[in-house]
Amino acid sequence: MHLDExxxxxxxxxIYDSIREDIAGGTYPVGSKLPSIRGLAEELHCSRNTIxxxxxxxxxxxxxxxRPGSGYIVQDRSHLLExxxxxxxxxxxQSSPAYRPGARYDFTYGNLExxxxxxxAWRAIVDDLLLSVDGLACNVYTNxxxxxxxxREIAWRLTRLxxxxxxPDQVIVxxxxxxxxxxxxxxxxxxHDVVAMEDPGYDGVRQVFSRSTFKxxxxxxxxxxxxxxxxxxxxxxxxxxxxxxxxxxxxxVMPIKARARLIAxxxxxxxxxxxxxxxxxxxxxERPLPPLQSMDQSGRVxxxxxxxxxxxxxMRLNYLVLxxxxxxxxxEQFRNSYPTVPWLxxxxxxxxxxxxxxxxxxxxxxxxxxxxxxxxxxxLREEMGDAVxxxxxxxxxxxxxxxxxxxSQDELIALARASDVAVYGTDRYWxxxxxxxxxxxxxxxxAIAEEDIAPGVRALASAWFS
Amino acid sequence: MHLDExxxxxxxxxIYDSIREDIAGGTYPVGSKLPSIRGLAEELHCSRNTIxxxxxxxxxxxxxxxRPGSGYIVQDRSHLLExxxxxxxxxxxQSSPAYRPGARYDFTYGNLExxxxxxxAWRAIVDDLLLSVDGLACNVYTNxxxxxxxxREIAWRLTRLxxxxxxPDQVIVxxxxxxxxxxxxxxxxxxHDVVAMEDPGYDGVRQVFSRSTFKxxxxxxxxxxxxxxxxxxxxxxxxxxxxxxxxxxxxxVMPIKARARLIAxxxxxxxxxxxxxxxxxxxxxERPLPPLQSMDQSGRVxxxxxxxxxxxxxMRLNYLVLxxxxxxxxxEQFRNSYPTVPWLxxxxxxxxxxxxxxxxxxxxxxxxxxxxxxxxxxxLREEMGDAVxxxxxxxxxxxxxxxxxxxSQDELIALARASDVAVYGTDRYWxxxxxxxxxxxxxxxxAIAEEDIAPGVRALASAWFS
Numbered sequence: 043m044h045l046d047e048x049x050x051x052x053x054x055x056x057i058y059d060s061i062r063e064d065i066a067g068g069t070y071p072v073g074s075k076l077p078s079i080r081g082l083a084e085e086l087h088c089s090r091n092t093i094x095x096x097x098x099x100x101x102x103x104x105x106x107x108x109r110p111g112s113g114y115i116v117q118d119r120s121h122l123l124e125x126x127x128x129x130x131x132x133x134x135x136q137s138s139p140a141y142r143p144g145a146r147y148d149f150t151y152g153n154l155e156x157x158x159x160x161x162x163a164w165r166a167i168v169d170d171l172l173l174s175v176d177g178l179a180c181n182v183y184t185n186x187x188x189x190x191x192x193x194r195e196i197a198w199r200l201t202r203l204x205x206x207x208x209x210p211d212q213v214i215v216x217x218x219x220x221x222x223x224x225x226x227x228x229x230x231x232x233x234h235d236v237v238a239m240e241d242p243g244y245d246g247v248r249q250v251f252s253r254s255t256f257k258x259x260x261x262x263x264x265x266x267x268x269x270x271x272x273x274x275x276x277x278x279x280x281x282x283x284x285x286x287x288x289x290x291x292x293x294x295v296m297p298i299k300a301r302a303r304l305i306a307x308x309x310x311x312x313x314x315x316x317x318x319x320x321x322x323x324x325x326x327x328e329r330p331l332p333p334l335q336s337m338d339q340s341g342r343v344x345x346x347x348x349x350x351x352x353x354x355x356x357m358r359l360n361y362l363v364l365x366x367x368x369x370x371x372x373x374e375q376f377r378n379s380y381p382t383v384p385w386l387x388x389x390x391x392x393x394x395x396x397x398x399x400x401x402x403x404x405x406x407x408x409x410x411x412x413x414x415x416x417x418x419x420x421x422l423r424e425e426m427g428d429a430v431x432x433x434x435x436x437x438x439x440x441x442x443x444x445x446x447x448x449x450s451q452d453e454l455i456a457l458a459r460a461s462d463v464a465v466y467g468t469d470r471y472w473x474x475x476x477x478x479x480x481x482x483x484x485x486x487x488x489a490i491a492e493e494d495i496a497p498g499v500r501a502l503a504s505a506w507f508s
Numbered sequence: 509m510h511l512d513e514x515x516x517x518x519x520x521x522x523i524y525d526s527i528r529e530d531i532a533g534g535t536y537p538v539g540s541k542l543p544s545i546r547g548l549a550e551e552l553h554c555s556r557n558t559i560x561x562x563x564x565x566x567x568x569x570x571x572x573x574x575r576p577g578s579g580y581i582v583q584d585r586s587h588l589l590e591x592x593x594x595x596x597x598x599x600x601x602q603s604s605p606a607y608r609p610g611a612r613y614d615f616t617y618g619n620l621e622x623x624x625x626x627x628x629a630w631r632a633i634v635d636d637l638l639l640s641v642d643g644l645a646c647n648v649y650t651n652x653x654x655x656x657x658x659x660r661e662i663a664w665r666l667t668r669l670x671x672x673x674x675x676p677d678q679v680i681v682x683x684x685x686x687x688x689x690x691x692x693x694x695x696x697x698x699x700h701d702v703v704a705m706e707d708p709g710y711d712g713v714r715q716v717f718s719r720s721t722f723k724x725x726x727x728x729x730x731x732x733x734x735x736x737x738x739x740x741x742x743x744x745x746x747x748x749x750x751x752x753x754x755x756x757x758x759x760x761v762m763p764i765k766a767r768a769r770l771i772a773x774x775x776x777x778x779x780x781x782x783x784x785x786x787x788x789x790x791x792x793x794e795r796p797l798p799p800l801q802s803m804d805q806s807g808r809v810x811x812x813x814x815x816x817x818x819x820x821x822x823m824r825l826n827y828l829v830l831x832x833x834x835x836x837x838x839x840e841q842f843r844n845s846y847p848t849v850p851w852l853x854x855x856x857x858x859x860x861x862x863x864x865x866x867x868x869x870x871x872x873x874x875x876x877x878x879x880x881x882x883x884x885x886x887x888l889r890e891e892m893g894d895a896v897x898x899x900x901x902x903x904x905x906x907x908x909x910x911x912x913x914x915x916s917q918d919e920l921i922a923l924a925r926a927s928d929v930a931v932y933g934t935d936r937y938w939x940x941x942x943x944x945x946x947x948x949x950x951x952x953x954x955a956i957a958e959e960d961i962a963p964g965v966r967a968l969a970s971a972w973f974s
Binding site: 099102103104120152153154155156157158159161162164165168169172173177178179180181182183184217218220221224228232233245246249253254255329354355356357358359375378379380381382383384385386387402405406408409412470489 | 565568569570586618619620621622623624625627628630631634635638639643644645646647648649650683684686687690694698699711712715719720721795820821822823824825841844845846847848849850851852853868871872874875878936955
């Protein structure tokens with residue numbers, strides 16, 4: 043055995059590795075005895091403690107039995123792990139770039155700018171959680187509806203800031219919008235119930251609906267609001283998915299009268315409304331209308347919120363607020379299930395919120411997005427003027443640009459790409475490929491850097507109009 | 509403004525807090541000017557840098573605009589966040605005990621012993637990931653099928669250690685067994701297809717099946733193996749859920765001939781087998797039979813594995829290995845979806861595996877569970893002798909104790925509880941409340957401490973037989 047004192051691998055680890063090799067290679071067959079600690083320490087000119095550490099690891103992992111004084115005997119552990127002992131040495135880690143921009147100027151929607159996630163604060167919180175008694179929760183199955191602390195933090199803010207009337211019990215922590223909707227659907231009757239959703243609308247939800255056996259009906263939202271109710275009343279859904287505070291992707295706000303009418307409709311028809319309030323954290327011009335949930339007196343609204351836009355899309359963390367009747371059904375269905383979000387994600391988020399870091403983080407992000415919103419809208423007005431209409435409502439992380447000269451979105455997107463600018467179509471959000479917003483492109487500003495917005499819009503204007 | 513130099517709150521933070529209070533309280537109304545940095549520094553006898561840090565936070569969070577030299581003006585940000593500025597100060601964190609044992613001696617199944625999760629290694633890995641360029645992934649939506657690195661680590665071990673024939677592409681990272689099965693079901697036709705599962709069988713899967721609209725048929729596994737095939741062949745399922753390496757909860761091993769027959773049946777009937785190999789990491793007496801997946805030549809087996817027993821039940825991390833035909837369907841259904849497991853959980857697990865820490869962790873845990881298995885089986889034999897039959901197969905984290913004097917499990921469980929020992933029934937694992945294992949109780953050893961096993965069994969024996 044040759045020890046390398048200059049190696050970054052500690053001596054006890056070198057000894058452990060070497061003996062493992064000797065056992066695997068037959069130098070120490072099953073039943074044979076390892077050298078005594080004292081003898082090996084003398085032979086290798088190192089301390090007995092070093093040998094002792096190496097031998098303890100070997101005992102702990104079952105390669106040998108024994109203890110100091112009575113000798114260490116090599117064990118047969120071939121049945122224990124199907125040959126895992128023979129796995130080769132650790133491999134080096136390859137970082138893979140998380141996100142490749144689609145172009146020099148990428149106006150994508152959804153991803154966030156590098157640096158948005160509060161990584162430093164998170165490291166400290168994870169450290170603290172794993173060091174404390176809380177960390178013991180890693181070893182057990184926790185509450186299927188989510189961690190109490192997190193549900194309390196969410197409910198408290200919803201009540202206080204959004205007039206959403208709820209107790210922590212009604213808050214169900216989920217692993218993203220799709221998972222939430224998939225689980226919510228199990229509370230309905232997929233053979234007899236119809237579900238409805240906005241058209242155009244968020245494709246993630248449409249995909250979940252279409253993977254189910256529910257009949258899915260579109261309700262038009264790009265025209266007059268009357269069309270929406272016409273469709274809704276014609277199809278008798280038990281559940282309708284809407285984004286009233288900023289319709290995705292049209293950026294329309296549902297007027298207050300339409301809100302009241304929708305709630306009354308649900309009440310009269312024993313139906314439920316799934317209100318996806320995905321972008322309420324970001325308002326740039328005026329206070330938003332109250333959520334449907336806050337206007338609902340009869341428990342017809344399921345409120346859904348997310349951490350993807352304000353904290354991390356990669357954390358897969360959102361929540362539902364269930365009205366009492368659906369909460370009972372939910373608890374009946376999922377009482378004996380397991381949570382779908384890791385305890386550590388939930389506990390760290392709760393801690394981040396409870397410590398007040400959440401509010402500071404959010405304020406900074408709001409200011410950043412406000413600057414980006416202003417930069418984008420003023421660059422568009424400056425560079426494109428009357429050639430386009432801008433569809434936005436002073437909220438969220440995207441807007442629509444309607445190019446008035448009759449060119450299609452495919453053509454506009456291709457021209458942009460040729461100039462290394464990525465903008466996006468809206469086809470995927472529609473129920474059918476024929477739709478009235480063929481001249482609109484979606485321009486997001488969540489992922490692009492603030493300083494790239496003005497030059498990006500200039501490049502886009504020149505691609506389209508020069 | 510009064511600064512407290514002895515406070516643990518840094519001075520700049522005290523200044524920031526104080527000015528925020530003054531803004532909220534109207535001392536500095538919207539449009540008013542804050543004191544100059546220089547003036548305030550002199551007044552408070554502190555450095556300009558301190559004031560500058562406080563003012564920078566206020567600017568960053570939008571309370572004021574301005575920069576050194578030109579003055580700081582209080583802003584109206586009432587529309588930005590619905591009053592979040594007025595939220596009270598951070599609350600202190602309340603640790604909640606993660607796990608309350610059901611009794612002095614709790615032989616529960618599933619939860620792991622405190623200390624199982626490798627918290628120290630995890631902290632280092634999370635630290636490292638969040639500090640490195642990898643951490644940028646927190647800001648974006650990642651691969652819906654799971655992180656490449658993790659899928660590679662899993663596939664490599666499966667191929668090498670379990671003869672499971674798969675590429676990383678076939679490995680789909682999921683948020684636990686229930687989520688996996690729920691998603692897998694979307695690849696089948698819920699109106700026309702029948703699914704089947706073992707009876708008794710894991711209730712988590714039965715719950716998912718019963719929340720769906722699939723017709724669910726039980727296949728008997730507590731009697732002769734012929735009964736299983738009788739039921740299977742009678743109900744024509746498209747998917748059958750089995751736990752061949754250690755049937756849950758009976759601990760039976762599916763014989764090799766039955767395995768071959770099951771695969772041939774699937775091939776002949778265009779059906780799929782969902783093989784849940786939930787406890788393969790823990791074998792105490794002999795090498796296990798090869799997984800069904802390794803015997804399958806025609807792509808009829810979906811293999812499912814979990815990290816809940818060997819790493820953390822609270823992490824919500826498992827995986828499916830899909831055969832090519834189902835993989836195509838899966839990709840079609842979920843290509844545009846989002847992952848269901850946080851990037852950080854996936855990346856940390858991959859790093860833990862790639863570094864070789866996984867194997868060392870697993871070996872230690874195997875040795876620990878081996879000791880617990882031996883302690884439990886020998887204590888049961890010693891304390892209860894011929895009064896009971898022990899149903900186990902030298903694997904997993906539980907066994908069944910069949911009390912031969914005809915008392916029911918309810919009676920036995922109640923007697924145990926009265927002596928502060930928790931053992932469990934098997935009713936929940938059966939399709940119907942009538943079943944032949946009424947005198948069996950489930951005794952788990954994943955959560956109980958090694959040193960509590962012998963005294964716990966003594967207390968149980970005295971509760972039952974004295």
